[in-house]
Amino acid sequence: MGKSFSLMIHGGAGAFEQVRSDEDAVRYHDSIRTILDEGRKILARAGSALAAVETCAKLLEDDPLFNAGVGSVLNEDGKVEMDAAIMDGTNLEAGAVAGVYDLANPIQLARLVMARKEHVMLTGEGAMRFADECDLARSPPGRLITEGRLQQLQRARGVDRLALDHDAVDAPDDEAGTVGAAAWDVNGNLAAATSTGGVVGKRRGRVGDTPIIGAGVFADNETCAASATGYGEDIMRAVLCKSIADFVQLRGLTAAPAVRAGIDYFERRVNGRGGVIVVDRHGNCASGFTTGKMIHGWIERGGPSKSRF
């Protein structure tokens, strides 16, 4: 076990075609760097990987740049329905919620589901009932909806198709994606978290890869921690994060070749559109994506904070 720590976070994969100016790009980089710094504080004082990924996911949810928490995209009914999941690589405990609303931080509810050790996944009204039971504060109705997302839904309805949240938008506020984090702490423990508002104009009740253990999130101390983003349906069909963990487990690969092998499978079998961040059990950081860009940042074994589209 190292005395060091690693952390990766992402803010979505896609074309990010609207990030045309340096100013636009700087806003994303600044947010990613600021949130990495918060994660670093936790890990540097020997905090757990689990605490680091929960905190980073929460901060990413809080930033309206990204499609999670405030600034989530809207479904076919013009409503926010969010999904989130968290997993502890120590014992493979996990918590996931899908189709939740009026919560500023779905990742907190996912953590509470995990802590209860009763179920792994709660959805819709049942998940909201559990949130109330846990006295999780509700966000006032409409509080999570931004003007940019309302405009984006109108455009999506015009083209009558599903769009990744950063497609077909013309204001930088609309562009960001699903968020996620993966961490390796000084005790050698791994954890991962993912949170999203889903895809613009999605059917009510649609669940993507984000809250699916193995697809949008996975962590096992024996292999790696991973968080995915992109077209959820593609990621679910390829069970992307577990595929990558199995390349580590069964082929003995480190993070970078495991990501390449997982992305190869993802492209070959489902023509997958998306990306993933991975921290392996030795603290190696790697990312891969088949989309034009993926905004992400990392700290590898206590090194400097880096970010990249």
Add this chain to the structure above:
Amino acid sequence: MGKSFSLMIHGGAGAFEQVRSDEDAVRYHDSIRTILDEGRKILARAGSALAAVETCAKLLEDDPLFNAGVGSVLNEDGKVEMDAAIMDGTNLEAGAVAGVYDLANPIQLARLVMARKEHVMLTGEGAMRFADECDLARSPPGRLITEGRLQQLQRARGVDRLALDHDAVDAPDDEAGTVGAAAWDVNGNLAAATSTGGVVGKRRGRVGDTPIIGAGVFADNETCAASATGYGEDIMRAVLCKSIADFVQLRGLTAAPAVRAGIDYFERRVNGRGGVIVVDRHGNCASGFTTGKMIHGWIERGGPSKSRF
């Protein structure tokens, strides 16, 4: 590609402590054999693996012996909430529904979700809206609830704990479990399907492994078709079906050693309670379970129908 075909089906894993008499056991064996025969007819006339698993899952849902469709267990509110999923190994297309009700055959709705090629997973009211859009007939309210399941819920409330559907019951009608099927057709294509009522007294909105691609169901022509049953939370955390497929893909194992390796991981990492049926891309059949029993049956490469607890 063989000119032969293989088929496996299961009716749940658990203690089946109430199958005390030969008469009780015969009812399960008879149902499994009858349904295998229906699957055989489809595969023998060169029907697809997909058609075979959908038909077998539907027939298992229709039999009140099993915890899926009619005879599903009841949640904390005394209601039926069912989950189902189907996957085509040819192209990794998949369809899943969770928290659906008033439908005799959730597997049909999962198939329709897959056919629409829009989303992979729909839940709750959104899934029911899609069912209505597809003109899927609704079952009259209460039609899926059996007297035995009502009594079982009362007992579960008494002990105040989650119970696999076949625990703590004293009438044979209560005992069966999640259902599933995996098939290999004469064209070498694989498919799998799983359907369930979940666990007795579960929270509203709880989703188990059944509709989770990679956990309760997985099929890829390059590896195998698999369907799981047991404590959904354990199976989700281990992503059991994808774990087994990856032992085939990355270690070159056939069905039997892949099942052993997957079950080993399942026990070692999450102390998993459940079982799985697997048909690999060469038509080999294998099963494994950590529970006392799993009622299942199989036809290996066109051979005789067999069934076993």
